[in-house]
Amino acid sequence: MSDVIKNAREIIQSYDGPKLRIMEVCGTHTHEIFKMGIRNLLPENIDLISGPGCPVCVTPVGFIDEAIYLALEKGCVITTFGDLIKVPGTKSSLAGARSEGADVRPVYSPDDAVELAKENPDMQVVFLAVGFETTTPSACLAVKKAQRLGLSNFSILTANKTMPSAYKKLAGSADAFLFPGHVNAIAGNSVCKELTSLGVSGVVAGFTANELMTALAVIIEESKKGKPFFVNCYPRVVKDEGNPAAQKLVESVMESCDTEWRGLGMIEKSGMKLRDEYADFDARKKYSVPDIQGKPNPACRCGEVLQGNCKPTDCPLFGKVCDPIHPVGACMVSDEGACAAYYHYGPSINLN
């Protein structure tokens, strides 16, 4: 064990101050923290809350319904990050739609979807653009490439989201945030710094054991000082200004819009949609997708889980009706979802 980890571990384990609620905003953090057994090291007065930062988990039911509509009613080939395939819509998931004839293909990147459209001119390819600041640039690059290639058979269904409004909505749910490293790698640190003036504290963290332990130790030490704080604990990847080229690209292709987050409801100006100049690549406009109001399973408590108001194990469906093979809510689908993380690692961890 390195000296840094030892030092960080000592700070964490010897913490005996008032209750400290730390929210991991990012699903990858949730997953890594479970996997490394970090929860077992925490004293009782530190509570880790798994927040909404998994794009799959916050994608609303209605979005899945829209994708199924495009596949079954319009005959489009749906390309998507694999996690989304199992997410339940109102009646069925994309996996379910497959059995009714939908052509749904997992891709590694939106660029793969553009290549598929290029090679198959008679296919109508739609890419499901979900994700936060980190992933949105890849969707914008894909649209620009499709335009450059003159493709008329490629479009995207947007559900892209941005974090700042969500942070504000969640402000009271935790004493400090573990900000998602790769969102800040693109967006920079200014938003997080501004949040300190609203009394919101946090650190931006990387994903290795060194980085996560250090980030938790920094939160503890800074909290003791009693003032809102922000510290960049991931400087090898996150620069203050973020990635200006990515910011410029997204700004030129997309604009902000109000959007629904599963569990959190409508959040003003927290979504991104294609600008009018790119209407030809906007699947909603191209295929005149009707306004679909999705209906989540009323027993699923994902919404409360995402806000830190309850633990996955408080949900009556957890592990009984809802598991990773038959997920009821989106939090059980992706490995990054809080319910899936609890399901996989739950027995070995201290659930506080």
Added chain:
Amino acid sequence: MCVGLAAKVVSVKDGTAVIDASGAKRDVSAELLEDLEPGDYVMVHAGVAIAKITSDDETESEGVMAGLASHSRA
């Protein structure tokens, strides 16, 4: 889907970089990073290199913890 991939740049040409992630090679977009050169380390998301990686995590964590110590004394 959000897991970043740390990888070494093997070559760069026309906005595309060939990266090596623990032996697996693939093409990724290099359009969002200026001056990318072979030998650089990058963080890759959904087929796009989004940031350069400027040190290893241990050196980084040492720096952060040292900053904390000097800050506390101040």
